[in-house]
Amino acid sequence: GADLSGAHLVGANISGGILVGANLGGAMLKGIRNLASAQFDNLRGAILDGADLTGVDLTGKDLSGTRFRGCLNLGSATLDGADLAGVNLCGVDFCGASLKGCKLGGAKGLRQAKFGNLCGAILDGVDLTGVHLTKKDLSGTR
DSSP, X not given: OOBOTTOBOTTOBXXXXXXXXXBOTTOBOTTOBOGGGOEESOOTTOBOTTXXXXXXXXXXXXXXXXXXXXXXXXXXXXXXXXXXXXXXXXXXXXXXXXXXXXXXXXXXOGGGSBOSOXXXXXXXXXXXXXXXXXXXXXXXXX
8 A cells, every 4th residue: 555654635525535444543634535445454643634524434443543633523433333532522523424333442632522422432530521422312322
């Protein structure tokens, strides 16, 4: 795969891009568009500040070390089985996202994140102090 580590792809339109095997560690993907139609292995260590992640399928992806500041919408995104352990999720909007089996252990900034539900999420070691969970679906959560 291509070595895109540290690449500056700010505002890029990667519709239909095939990034399987690409190293995106430290790549600046700020404001990137059409990520939902791209193919990739993982986004470990990528900088996704302000990226449009609407509808992105991140099933089973390793997102450790990824930065999500300013991701306004993860609506209809699939994060089933994704690894977000230790990631700072301050300000991330997960409303409408599927989080079944998503690993959130050690995730930071959850008080400032928005959740539609946490149905099936793996919350081992997660500090939910101050997280607003009134009327949220927590079925299957462990």
